[in-house]
Amino acid sequence: MADLRVNIAGVEWSNPVTTASGTFGFGREYAEYFDLSNLGAVCLKALSAKPRLGNRSPRIAEVNDGILNSVGLQNPGAQHFIDNELEWLRQFDTKIIANLCGSTVEDYVEVAEILGDKVDMFELNISCPNVKEGGMAFGTDPKMIEDITSRVKAASKVPLIVKLSPNVTDITEMAKAAEAGGADAVSLINTLLGMKIDIKTRKPVLYNNMGGLSGPAVMPVAVRMVYQVRRAVKLPIIGMGGIATGEDAIEFLLAGADAVAVGTAGIVDPYAWIKVRSGINDYLDRNGYNSVKDIVGKVDING
Amino acid sequence: MLCKLAFKSELRQGLYNFIIDCPEMAKAAKPGQFVHVLCGGSAYLRRPISICDAVNDRFVRFIFEVRGKGTAELAKAQPEQLLDVLGPLGNGFEVPEELSGEAVLIGGGIGIFPLLMLAKKLPQKPLVMLGFRDKQSAVMIREFSNAAKEVFVASDDGSIGHKGFVTDMLKSKIASGAKIDKIYTCGPVPMMKIVADTAKENNIECMVSMEERMGCGVGACVTCTCTMTDGSRRRVCKDGPVFNGAEVDFDG
Structure with missing residues (x-):
């Protein structure tokens, strides 16, 4: 058994596997399938200062090797989470990451203030493609990323992870902006903006017309971006995008991720998170590594 | 959970009747709940299919129409084959103890x-x-x-x-x-x-x-x-x- 512990911005995780925000609710549903203490951290569904209704259905469309979603950040609000979910979650030996969303910078700051130090880490969601205001609008402009990161960081009592959007020309500029704004870590990638058309009705499958692409289809893009960001910033990286197996996760670690998140795979297989964690350990044991840290960034680049 | 397909028939063209051998699900199933079935092939997501019946605390029966690539793939399953099924899921119909009409x-x-x-x-x-x-x-x-x-x-x-x-x-x-x-x-x-x-x-x-x-x-x-x-x-x-x-x- 290899040492799976990782340290992300000063927070010790028992292993490098967490959940991708929005695929895991607040943990209750999957706690019926496995003990959440098996995860290094749980990253929860996005929280806003006030409840959000989300978009109309259909909100999900199947595509080749993946899905599009247009949930639109439906959530009961940060205070409701504190009152109804937090104490239950604390029974598990895992770190809790709250994903913060909003329509304005002030909204994000307000969520950070409401949550205070009640969770272990924050993830700043400036990359959701499914809302008109906020979300991705903040995450595709380096100046805005630096500004919102520094404003939320100033209001944060716990380490701040900035979640990056892949819907940009140069992801490294966005990562550098997050670093300049005072981010403690970055996570990537959020979903890629996509579209699916039903050729029988000639209408988009999603009511919102467009949505975020996730699943195995996006993984090579995500691995490439993690590799580029690793070379651009010193921050810890949480890599995600299409991970379904331990082997997939190893690719991200080799590319430079310090930890990984599993999301869409869990929508198909409730045990995906556990399988990824075991698969990472199996690879390390098989190849004679003592610690997961030994393979981070160890991709052997050609030339 | 992997369950064996115990019986398969076609009720009419494109409408399939499956009975799977899964005692745990059969015992737990309530009317109106559904099973979430991994269809195989290139269908990425599971397909929710309502439970038609639970028999002898052992078998769960569901019926589906071939509508797209998932159901088309599922229709190819043969008896004795193992199917990856989650369930029973959801809140079913409330069954009252007595009816006043x-x-x-x-x-x-x-x-x-x-x-x-x-x-x-x-x-x-x-x-x-x-x-x-x-x-x-x-x-x-x-x-x-x-x-x-x-x-x-x-x-x-x-x-x-x-x-x-x-x-x-x-x-x-x-x-x-x-x-x-x-x-x-x-x-x-x-x-x-x-x-x-x-x-x-x-x-x-x-x-x-x-x-x-x-x-x-x-x-x-x-x-x-x-x-x-x-x-x-x-x-x-x-x-x-x-x-x-x-x-x-x-x-x-």
Whole structure:
């Protein structure tokens, strides 16, 4: 058994596997399938200062090797989470990451203030493609990323992870902006903006017309971006995008991720998170590594 | 969970009847719940299919129509093959211990199937109203007859039963003065909307089984929502699929 512990911005995780925000609710549903203490951290569904209704259905469309979603950040609000979910979650030996969303910078700051130090880490969601205001609008402009990161960081009592959007020309500029704004870590990638058309009705499958692409289809893009960001910033990286197996996760670690998140795979297989964690350990044991840290960034680049 | 496909038949072209061997699910299953099936091939997501019946605390029966690549792939499964199935999932129909009048079950098209188990579980045999496109698409009438006090059939073209909407039969039953305690419905949204509206106008409790494009099936991804009359959005897979008809905004 290899040492799976990782340290992300000063927070010790028992292993490098967490959940991708929005695929895991607040943990209750999957706690019926496995003990959440098996995860290094749980990253929860996005929280806003006030409840959000989300978009109309259909909100999900199947595509080749993946899905599009247009949930639109439906959530009961940060205070409701504190009152109804937090104490239950604390029974598990895992770190809790709250994903913060909003329509304005002030909204994000307000969520950070409401949550205070009640969770272990924050993830700043400036990359959701499914809302008109906020979300991705903040995450595709380096100046805005630096500004919102520094404003939320100033209001944060716990380490701040900035979640990056892949819907940009140069992801490294966005990562550098997050670093300049005072981010403690970055996570990537959020979903890629996509579209699916039903050729029988000639209408988009999603009511919102467009949505975020996730699943195995996006993984090579995500691995490439993690590799580029690793070379651009010193921050810890949480890599995600299409991970379904331990082997997939190893690719991200080799590319430079310090930890990984599993999301869409869990929508198909409730045990995906556990399988990824075991698969990472199996690879390390098989190849004679003592610690997961030994393979981070160890991709052997050609030339 | 992996379950063996114990029996497979084609009820009519493109409509498959599967029985899987899974005692745990069979014991737990309630009418109106569903199974979430990994279809194989290139279908990435699972497919939610309502439970038609649970037999002998061992077998779960479900019926599906080939509509797309997932169901087409699932239709290729052969007996003895193992299927990856989650379930039973969701909140099913509320089965009362006693009824103060008739229970009316109204199904349209492939929405009729979850009503069979419900008909068998109710404390008294219900009135069953089934709507089909035409005679060719009409199935399971005999099985419903065994579980029902009476079965009424309607078809769009009149090739079997009453020509017109299945909801016409509900309205005439109410007009005839029948004392109806509860209405349960599953089928196309326009049909269920008429059923729910009719129930509301006559102060009859009505349970509707909703359908929506679904992800995880367990409530976590929050993609399969339907809009409620209070403006909120609830998860079809976890809060439903069965809801109080008066609380659903069918146009939302």
